[in-house]
Amino acid sequence: MEFVIKISQFLLSLSLLIVLHELGHFIPAKLFKTKVEKFYLFFDVKFSLFKKKIGDTEYGIGWLPLGGYVKIAGMIDESMDKEQMALPPQPWEFRSKPTWQRLIIMLGGVTVNFILAYVIYVAVSFTYGDSDVKVASLKDGYWIDNPALLDFGFKTGDKVLAINDTPIINDSDIGFNLISAKTITINRGGEEKIIDLPEDFLGQFSSSKSKLNFEYRIPFMVGEVADSSLNAKKDLKVGDVIKSINGRELKYFDQLDEVTEGLKGSTVAVEILKEDNSIVKKELEIDNEGKFGIRPYNNPPRFEELGYYDIFRKEYTFGESFAAGGQKFTKTIYNYFDQLKAIFNPSTGAYKGLGGFKAIFDQFPSAWSWSYFWGLTAFLSIMLAILNLLPIPALDGGHVVFLLYEMISGRKPSEKFLERAQVIGFFILIALVLFANGNDIFKAITN
Template sequence: MSSILTRSIQLLLSISILIVIHELGHFIMAQLFKVRVERFFLFFDPWFSILKKKIGHTIYGIGWVPLGGYIKISGMMMDDKNISSKNKINNWEFRSKSAIKRLLIISGGIIFNILLAVLIFTFLLFKYGETYLPTKNVKYGIEVDSLGEKIGLKNGDKILLVNDKYVPYFQDIPKEILLGNSITVDRMGNIVKLLLNNDKKKLLFDRKELNFFITPRVPPIINYVMKNSKAEKYGLRNNDEILAINSEFVLFSDQLKDLLSKYNNENILISINRNGKLIQKEIFLDPKGILGIYLKNFTELDQIFLFEKKNYSFFDSIPHGIKKAWEVLKNQIFFLKNVFHIETKAYKQIGSFFSIAREFPSKWNWDIFWTLTATLSIWLAFLNLFPIPSLDGGYILFIIIEMITKKKINEEIIERSTIYGFIIISLIMMLIIVWDVFKVFFY
């Protein structure tokens, strides 16, 4: 329960930051061009609000429906009180300004979300730097799960190319596979090219989580012995390296898993290396073949894998922050492209707030929190570029048409389109929420 609460609080805080920054972008641009803002609200406030206060011409407040936020700009929509005076336009109204000024006001939210993402990535790079595992340093090849096997990969494969290009850093390989069309591997000295058709893409996307389906292959070294387990009972310890099961040598973690399943419900003789000494333990495995140990993964074996750490000065971190934001945007565009290819089933990875909440860690981690917030900020900016009425992109489209044709579009047409757009967006959001709930309980 506490993990659910922690994730929910992180999500609510992240979304609140994104909404405030987005609406602040519109607000500042409006103030810059001397356009009045009547309301500035975090969350929606149908019927009543949690908090509100009028300062100057603007009412600031917090609503009770945490599905977004809004600002109301004077003269942007023709409401009942000014229809009769539509020929009299005040100089503090949105409609009194030139097309380029209106375009900047509407684009303010998108611009500020992009700037927020760049700022966060820049700060994270400046504070923490970046740690990479070069692909060339994955010296034992890869370990694959059942999904990796289904797309044609095998334990021990060394990935040479993805989509006919070399990927310098290992952590980028799963993403490149998702977006690519082929994988070239070194399989025990033989060069093998695996093609990624739509059926294989469907396997990659048709799952609950986009987790890593490949990891660097590692030797079986114990990271943690569970309390009250078989391993603890028979004297296995943290940092023991397992060398053999009975007379079969074990070089890698995946081999150990296969052997343990082979000898379940039997006595086994485990040979281990403990600080350079050979020790043997006879252990009876339970019917499930569970020892009760967690093995070290590649991130915990820096004495075996040579990682690269890059530190940045403040000024160096700025262009790299911009680059990282651009990479996030590119990934989102490529993912969206796959969503519209129904045969890949990438649409199954679309989610609502429930899916986003699961991405946050169960224990508070500011590094992950800010990384996810920056990623969501780019995603919000990207979505608002869609030329759909009621989104910023819809207004931007109308203004661009006006700038090209030199004629203002009828305000009633804009208002009706905005209402229809809002209804369509609301229905889509409801469908996504229903789909998300369905995935949790039935998928």
């Protein structure tokens, strides 16, 4: 069921972004009376799952979910329709239109993506507001379990005070500032300490087998008890919190291995905090691998109630949501440019973290959350827009570069040159796609 929920969110988000991006090309093309031969969600290599011709345009759904496209008459694109380009230009073709119209058509897709992201951020701000965890409220700091972070010198219990010279107030500030981090100031046991990060820390961090970052220190709350667990019939309820084991306090889940050391294959006495805050005592079994067979549960409101951290909440009026959404929009754009800058700088090693479709799929939660879905969709819309603006032939940005050259110089690049540039751009894109998705496969095998 978890897979069905994740794949449903992934395909819904991807389909929405592709259709609206291509609609951004389609609408101005139609407004300028340019013939659009095809409008496809996904690629129809050899055959399509569905197609219907309405007017001059064939609308369809392909079987290869790697993107989508509109085929505009008289345009050198991925279809490489040389036969059409060999014929005399027709007034309804892309190549016959004024340069400014062609430029608007080419910028239509990324424009829609940027507008979509901003609208989503505004709607999410108005509908859900903002919530974040105050770093100062994490009394015993963060849980550090990622081997890369441990190698850099971090320890469980560290409190993050600043990244570079930027004070960290909310937990989300860490993610936004980590990309460009060179130093991180922490408080460890009441003493401030500056940890210098290596130049390739992003590469080391993304190559780590662990996906954990700076994690909250939370209690061991019972979630799902496996049917095969020795504790399957112990009447444990979702939301129960295991507070002690054999008389030893278990304040945080990250202390579990320490508290259960030497207890493999034994029966232990535990104290459990129930949802009504009463304490009950039970005997639980630890298997020969040192496990309870219990999947922990994440319940932020309950953790806040128990005093593990404070959640900052802010609601926005309809008018205020436009400014709040705008701040998220611009912040995300700046952050993504920082990511790209790091990826294209080999010394950072950030390219090792470049992912493909699996990496995007993994970002969706296993439980449906509309607020998370729309937030991630807004980010992916910005990512799609910025990537399409890269000056690579075969991308919108490549076409824009040639059109700007034509507008400035007054000379149009030859169709032969554009064909060759399209082929080169296509191979660059294939190489990038193979590298990104190859990274996904490599991580899946090695992790």
